[in-house]
Amino acid sequence: KDHYKVLELNCDASDDEIRSSFIRLALKWHPDKFKEEDSATSRFQEINEAYQVLSDPIARQEYDKKRMRRIYEHNTELLNEYKELILTCNGLGVKHYLW
Structure with missing residues (x-):
């Protein structure tokens, strides 16, 4: 779970923003x-866990x-997955059209 998403925050949120969002939610x-x-109880528990x-x-x-x-x-896995395609496109001079 992404605690920032649970509290509806950006990852650069200040302490005051974290506290304010926690109280509101x-x-x-x-x-x-x-x-x-029961869904409200589990959502409330997620909010508490994220705040902690x-x-x-x-x-x-x-x-x-x-x-x-x-x-x-995750990004490394994606790059590895498409590495051959990227290298092929660069080798064919296609990079000027794709990038």
Whole structure:
């Protein structure tokens, strides 16, 4: 789960923005407002979990490192998957038309 998305924040959000978003979403999804719905309880738990991580500077730093590593690994996989196509297009002089 992306804690920033859960709290509807950008990854460069300030501490005040994190706290403000948490309060707004916690009030919106509090289980007492949705007594019959389990989805509200699970959403509320996600919001709490995201806030616990992002409000703690050390936990947030670790989370951000892992998040960036996942993004880098995903991008590397995509590049490797299309490497042959990229190299072929560059070798044929197609790069002027594609890029």
